[in-house]
Amino acid sequence: MEFIRAFVVGGTLCVIGQLLMDLTSHKFTPAHVLVTFVSVGAIISAFGLYQPLVDFAGAGATVPLSGFGHILAQGAINGVKQNGLLGAFSGGVAAAAAGITAAVVFGYMAALTFKPRS
Amino acid sequence: MSFLYKSTFSGKIKVGVTGMSNIAVSERQKKEYAQTVKQVKPKPRLWRNVFWAFVTGGLICLAGQVILGFFRTQGLEVNAAGAATSATLVFLAAFLTGIGIYDEISRFGGAGGIVPITGFANSMVSPAMEYRSEGMVFGVGAKLFTIAGPVLVWGIVTAWVAGVLYYFFR
Numbered sequence: 001m002e003f004i005r006a007f008v009v010g011g012t013l014c015v016i017g018q019l020l021m022d023l024t025s026h027k028f029t030p031a032h033v034l035v036t037f038v039s040v041g042a043i044i045s046a047f048g049l050y051q052p053l054v055d056f057a058g059a060g061a062t063v064p065l066s067g068f069g070h071i072l073a074q075g076a077i078n079g080v081k082q083n084g085l086l087g088a089f090s091g092g093v094a095a096a097a098a099g100i101t102a103a104v105v106f107g108y109m110a111a112l113t114f115k116p117r118s
Numbered sequence: 119m120s121f122l123y124k125s126t127f128s129g130k131i132k133v134g135v136t137g138m139s140n141i142a143v144s145e146r147q148k149k150e151y152a153q154t155v156k157q158v159k160p161k162p163r164l165w166r167n168v169f170w171a172f173v174t175g176g177l178i179c180l181a182g183q184v185i186l187g188f189f190r191t192q193g194l195e196v197n198a199a200g201a202a203t204s205a206t207l208v209f210l211a212a213f214l215t216g217i218g219i220y221d222e223i224s225r226f227g228g229a230g231g232i233v234p235i236t237g238f239a240n241s242m243v244s245p246a247m248e249y250r251s252e253g254m255v256f257g258v259g260a261k262l263f264t265i266a267g268p269v270l271v272w273g274i275v276t277a278w279v280a281g282v283l284y285y286f287f288r
Contacts, residue, residue, distance in 0.1 A: 003183050010179025010234065011172035017229030018171035022164050030232045030241065031265045037233060038273040046280035059182030062200050063207065063234045064175070065269070071200075072273045076281030080288075088281030092274055098201035099208065103239050103266065106205075106212040111246035111258045114216030 002058055009053065009060035013037075034065050041066025042073035071096045167228050174227025178234040182207055204235055211236035215243040241265035 017033045028036075041064075044050045050070040053061040061067055072092040079091020093100070185206050189199035214220040220240045224231030231237050245261040252261075263270075 002187075003180055006183035007176035007180045010182070011176030011230070014171045014175025014227075014230040014233045015168050017175075017233040018168050021229060022167055030229075030237070031268060033229060033232055034238060034241065034265060034269045035272045038269050039276045042273060042276040042280060046284070057179075059186045059203060060176075060179045062186075062203070063179045063182035063236075065233055065235060065238055068204075068235060068238070068269075069273050069276065072277035073280045076277040077284045080281045080285045085282070085285050088278050088285060091281060092277035096273075099204040099235065100270070102205035102208040103212075103242055104262065106209045107239060107242035107246060107262050107266075108258065110212035110216040110243045111250060111262065114247055116247045116250075117218045 005057045006060035006063075009057035010063055011060075013060075013064040013066060037065040038069040038072070041069025043069075045070035045073040046077065068096060068099060071099070170226060171228045171230035174223065174230025175233055176230070178207075178230070178236055182234070207234070207236050208239040211239035212243050215240045216247065238266065238269065 017037065020028045020033055020036065021030075041050060044066070050061070050066070051074075054067070054070065062070070072095065075095025076088050076092035079087025079089075079094070081087065083090065182203055186199055186203045189202045190196070194202060211220055214223070214236075220231070220236070221244065224237065224240065231240070242262045242265070245264045246258045249257045249261040251257060
């Protein structure tokens, strides 16, 4: 059941991204889609509305990039809870550090290892 | 679509040559043409794109759920398991981009291959690989962040604002 929920919610979020691109005649590029998802995810999360989606759909909510925004926003808010205003500076990136570092390290290694086809 | 353009055009010509009785036909043709365009043109591609985005994105999230479940059974608490899942998906996406498979997935799945974190990883590896000839600094180093840069800027600023607002208005 949790797999079906992850599939449906994750698929639906991707459909939103597809509609953003197709209904704007692709003036909305993949970069715009990713930026929109991360920011809107962070905003929804700040209002406390993203965590229920994560509880419901698991990876269906955390794997799309809106989940990355959720982690950043919750990190910043939890940082404020623990360290006051300084936490707004340290909390977000700290919470997302594993994802960011993985992307940089693996991305760098892949770019060095493989040759582009074409 | 070109035959539709032709038929309206010939309708307009007739109006000029044979008089009033054909104006009604022409108007009707125009309406029909507009309706036909509305029905035929964007929808099939849109619905096809939406369908494959749903399936592709759903399957990637489903894979994420399987990996998440695996890390949970290894005794990781929920946030750590989530981070490990992200790292694993990013690794897989970087690898699949390297061997040229991920670009096929995005070409076919559209936003289904872009919106998940695997698409984020793909957006880093793809340009970095392509511009490697420009060197380790301005080639690989800079191009890794062609799309990831804006994403991090927007994500970090939005989260910072959320934290600051929480500080003042909690």
